[in-house]
Amino acid sequence: MKWHTLLLVSITSLAAGSPVKARHEVKESHPVPRGWRRTSRAHPADSISLQIALEQGDFAGLEQSLYEVSTPDHPRYGQHLSAAEVHDLIKPSEDALAAVQAWLAGHGIVSDHVQYSEAKDWVTVSLPVATVERMLDTNYHYYVHDDGSKLLRTPQWSLPQHLHEHISTIQPTTSFFRPQHRRKLPIGHETFPIENIVATVPSAVNSSIAAVCNSTLLVTPDCIRTLYGTINYKVQAADKSFMALNDFLGEVNIRTDAELYLEAYRPEAEAAAQQFSQISINGGTVHQKLTSNDTEDGTGEEGNLDAQTMMGLAWPIPLVAYSTGGVNPTYIEDAYTGPTDSDEPYIRWLQYLLSLPDNALPSVVSTSYDDDEQTLPFSYASRACSMFAELGARGVTLLFASGDDGVGATGYCVSNNGTNATTFLPEFPSTCPYVTSVGATAHYNPEVAVYDDHFSSPFTSGGGFSNYFPRPAYQDASVPAYLSKYVGENYAGFYNPAGRAVPDLAAQGSNFTIYWNGSLHAISGTSASTPAMSAILALVNDALVAAGKAKLGFLNPWLYSTGRKAFTDILSGSSAGCNTSGFPAAPGWDAVTGWGTPRFSDILELRGVGGNASYGKH
Known part of the structure; x- marks a missing residue:
């Protein structure tokens, strides 16, 4: 990341009202979530990469420009803005x-370290x-999650009162x-003989949806390309835009596995397995060899799903994989200091x-x-939402998985505010109004909201309502009507209908x-829906750029006004949890599949770039 170092105000200029001596007042408290328990006190020498967010000058102006x-x-x-x-x-x-700057200087923090x-x-x-x-008048402890994850955190921190308005x-x-990646099929249902799958995949060109999408009930690139109508589209401007994916939690994208995948399903794209870019951010891993621990943990399944799906659907549009680490890469652990903190990966x-620079941003x-x-x-x-x-x-389309537990994972639907009240569990970042949230479907004639019971709890498409962010104006014409007609008083108190x-x-x-890991597997989740949708929108951007038009950018205002006409309404299923x-799924927008699934040719027609090829519809 590019940074600019500023000169700090000299300590001698702060004689009056030294920030070190200023009385602290609590700036923020947040309850420790279920599943976490406090363990050892942080050692005074443990390192923290402290990230301080200053109040932005004119976010209201930015938001207005975004919507315009x-x-x-x-x-x-x-x-789009520069x-x-x-x-x-x-x-x-x-x-x-x-x-x-004065506050930092008052604590002896010199400009070279900022x-x-x-x-x-x-x-x-x-x-x-x-x-x-000392700076935050707090105490840090290590917290351990039931799954073994460890974080260095504090549930409350304070600042001198004069800083509250600035930070x-x-x-x-x-x-x-x-950030948690989504579901895979359990081991007992996961691996299939390669020859039994690949041998039954017909040639997709001019094939019917039933023929291409019915191979042992598995989803292949040609199934998606035929179902959503991209099968005959020819990429026109591969040198003018690119698509990207995110890896967190040590996830990786293994090139040799991608090569096997593309050889099986898109042999003309096989070289892309060695050509996509991998960028390490904050020490994110980009290694290509799976250790025994990696294979035991399933490391790379999520990363491979994202990369293989996107290349399989949108080749030859270039792909970039951003791998973001959660620890400070400059920190070196030793016997004295112990483990370091875990940074906030989304912010990094x-x-x-x-x-x-603008020309280095992905289109989706x-x-x-x-x-x-x-x-x-x-x-x-x-x-994070403002970012x-x-x-x-700036013209980037951001897609996030809506979650795999419907309105919440059964057994965990308890409020975190100390009341222990039953509550639905919307997932962030999907609940940010400035991103596009992607749910999941299954089957083909017709498509329905997904329900997959090959898990300890069923996989159902995430859906619901934010408790943090109010309903944006672009949803005002659809969401209240849905709630009134199809939900009514059901679940009153379990969710925020104004969110x-x-x-x-x-x-x-x-x-x-x-x-x-060299063999063919099946995997499920909105983590599959999201790269699939991203690849389709990358193809839309290709057509737009080739025609000299602006990229899609933030999708939702268009989607909720006219774009919805290019999506197939899903009428069956629910966000059970x-x-x-x-x-329930319902006519129009619903809180399980949104506006539904894409019809590529109709999207191009609505954007004024139709006629490039003949496209399938469903």
Whole structure:
């Protein structure tokens, strides 16, 4: 990431009202989520890469610009902002910068150790725990999750009162957010003999959907390409845009597995397995060899699903895989200091992407990772969401999986606010109003909201309503009508009917074929739907760029106004979870499949670039 170092105000200039001596007041408290338990006290010498978010100068202006360039009937539609224009809107005030610089200097933090983002709205500095605890008047402990994950966190932190208006969040502190990848089929249902699958896949060109999509009930690239109508599309501007995916949690994209996959399903694209780019952010892994621990943990299954699906559907559009680590790569553990903290990976990735020049941004990004919204404080969610808005304003389409447990994983639907009340569990980042959330379908004639019971709990498409973000205006014409007609008083008190509703659209998500560790496997989840939809939209962007038109950018205002006409309505199924049947699929928008699944040719027609080829419909 590009950073700019600023000179700190000298300590001698701060004689009056030294920030070190200023009385602290609590800035934020957040309950420790279920499943986490506090263990050992942090050692004073443990290292924390502290990320300080300054209040942005004119986010309201950025949001207005985002909607103007994303709304079809606005004169600015498609006129995406440059990096410089975004930075000018969000840069903090001089007062905020001066106050934060003075605070840091008062704690003896010299300018050489401080880094600033391009817009100077993020400050990063690596410090020992003892210093951070003094700065934030708090105590850090290690917290261990039931699954063995370990984080260095504090449930409450404070600041001198005069800094409250200038700092929106500081992490890592109260956020227990861990991006979790989605479901796979359990081992007993997972591996199939290769010859029994590949040998039964017919030639897709001019094949019917039934013939291509009925091979042992597995989803292949030719099935998706035929079902959604991209099979005859010829990429026209592969050198003018690219698509991307996100890897977190040590996930990897194995080239030899991708080669096997493309050889089996898109032999003309086989070379792409060695050509896609892998970019390491914050120490993210890009290794190509699976260890015994990797194979035991299934490392690479998610990464392979994303990469193979996107290349299998959208080749020859270039692919970039961003692999973001969760620890400070400059920190070296030793016997004295012990383990370091875990950084917030979304912020690290967002900071990197936002630092890129405009011509280095992907046209669409697929992200198959999320977590229950209530596991993170609103301050963190809000700031990450504002960074998604920055990318949308610059013309990037961001797609996130809506989740695999319907309205919530049964047995875990308990409020995190201390009341232990039953509650549905919407997932972030899908609940951010500036991204597009993708649900899952299954079957073909017709497609239905997915229900797959090959798991300890059924896989159902995530759907619901945010408790943090209010319903955006683009949903006002569809969501209240759906709730009134199809939900009524059901689940009253379990969800926020005024919240941002998810998902926005859907795609196939059950029984995708992938190669992993040299053999063929099946994998399911909205983590399959999301790269599939991303690849289709990357093809739409290709057609737009080739025609001299602007890329899709932030999709939702178009989708909820006219774009919805190019998606097939899903009428059956529900977002079952939390010991309920969840929200039902219904005519129009619904809280399980959104507006439905794509019809590629109709999308191109609506965007004014139809006629490139003949496309299938379903």
